[in-house]
Amino acid sequence: MFTLANLDTPPPESLKSQVLQMVVDYFSDISPVPLTPSNPLYQLYQYVIGYEVHLYLQAMNGTPEGPARLILALDDDDPSRVLGFALYLPSRDDAEACTLAYLAVKASHRRRGIARAMLRRMVEHRPHAELACVAGKVPVFESMGFRVLAAQGPQVLLNTRDHRSDGMVAVQDLAPIYQSREVRQIHAYLLQQRGKKAMSDAEDKRDRLLDQLAYQAQALVEERFPTLH
Numbered sequence: 001m002f003t004l005a006n007l008d009t010p011p012p013e014s015l016k017s018q019v020l021q022m023v024v025d026y027f028s029d030i031s032p033v034p035l036t037p038s039n040p041l042y043q044l045y046q047y048v049i050g051y052e053v054h055l056y057l058q059a060m061n062g063t064p065e066g067p068a069r070l071i072l073a074l075d076d077d078d079p080s081r082v083l084g085f086a087l088y089l090p091s092r093d094d095a096e097a098c099t100l101a102y103l104a105v106k107a108s109h110r111r112r113g114i115a116r117a118m119l120r121r122m123v124e125h126r127p128h129a130e131l132a133c134v135a136g137k138v139p140v141f142e143s144m145g146f147r148v149l150a151a152q153g154p155q156v157l158l159n160t161r162d163h164r165s166d167g168m169v170a171v172q173d174l175a176p177i178y179q180s181r182e183v184r185q186i187h188a189y190l191l192q193q194r195g196k197k198a199m200s201d202a203e204d205k206r207d208r209l210l211d212q213l214a215y216q217a218q219a220l221v222e223e224r225f226p227t228l229h
Contacts, residue, residue, distance in 0.1 A: 002083050002114055004121050007070040009062040015072060016057055018082040022104045023053050030102050032155060033206065034134065034213075040194045040202040044186050051182075052172050053102060056087055059170075066090070067170040069098075071121050073105070073114045083109045086118040090126055094167025098126035119144050123160055130159045135216040151221045154213035 010016065027046045028034045035042045056068040073084035084105035091097035100122065105114045123129050123145070132155040133141060138148060146158035157164075177183060191199055 001076040002073045002109075002112075002117075003076055003079065004117060005072045005074055006121065006125075007072065008060055008066055010057050010060050011070060011072065014080060015082055019057070019070075019072075019085050019087075020050055020054060022082070022085065022106065023050050023102065026104045026107075030104050032132070032153075033210065035206060035209070039205055040190050040198055041206055044183065044190065047186055048174065048177050048183065051177050051180075052174060053087065055172055055177075056089075056101065068101070069122075069125070071118045073118060082106075084114045084118060086115075086122055088122050088126070088129070089169040089171065091128075091165055091167030091169050094128065094165045096126060097128040097165035097167040097169075098122065098130070099169045099171075100129060100131035103131075116144055128159070128161055128165050130157065130164060132157050134213055135220040138220060148221060148224045151214070151217040154210045154217060156217045156220055 011019065023030065024046055027042070027049060028036055031045060031049050033045050035045055057070065059067045060070065061067075067089060069088050069090060071086040071088075072082055075081040075083050085103070086100065087102045089099045089101055091099075100119070103115060103118065119129075129146075131141065131146065132152055134154065135156055138156050138158065141158050142148070146160055147162060149157045149159050149162075149164065151157070194202075
């Protein structure tokens with residue numbers, strides 16, 4: 001079994017490191033650019049998403065207007081062990097609204113109701129909740145009470161209501177991360193290791209994947225709302 005913990009300040013380092021490890025381990029499951037390890041760009045995007053989550057956790061300041069909240073599922077037998085997490089962003093000007101940023105459950109503990117329980121807890125705090133996921137995962141979130149609203153690039157936008165909130169959320173700006181010295185160093189290393197052609201092929205493969213996901217997202221939305229198209 002598990003216990004849920006709600007945090008509005010950064011978690012202790014031992015818990016934070018487990019959350020960040022899950023982000024790395026389940027990158028392909030939770031990233032909006034779900035590359036596989038066979039793509040040379042995998043390490044680059046893996047670093048970026050890990051650093052993004054690190055910044056969200058660092059920015060948690062314990063105030064009602066804080067930019068991020070964290071729900072942890074902790075092992076009842078060992079409360080120092082994280083089984084899953086949900087990171088969500090409350091709206092600053094709509095007290096009922098939020099956006100789910102990332103959700104992950106350890107592979108060994110899936111299909112035990114952990115993700116459902118964390119989302120239920122999030123919706124208890126912020127009932128007008130929104131998330132985006134690839135088309136293949138839409139039925140999972142629909143079973144948890146979310147409904148399809150629209151296609152959004154390679155993802156499908158879902159909400160607990162039939163419309164989006166007008167409130168704004170503080171989304172992390174990724175541009176400085178991509179322009180950082182660390183990312184440039186990783187890219188240079190990959191270029192040196194793999195070669196220019198392999199990296200160019202990896203970018204083409206990434207773009208084809210995103211195009212395919214965008215097509216699937218649009219097709220699903222058209223299937224849900226045939227009269228609108």
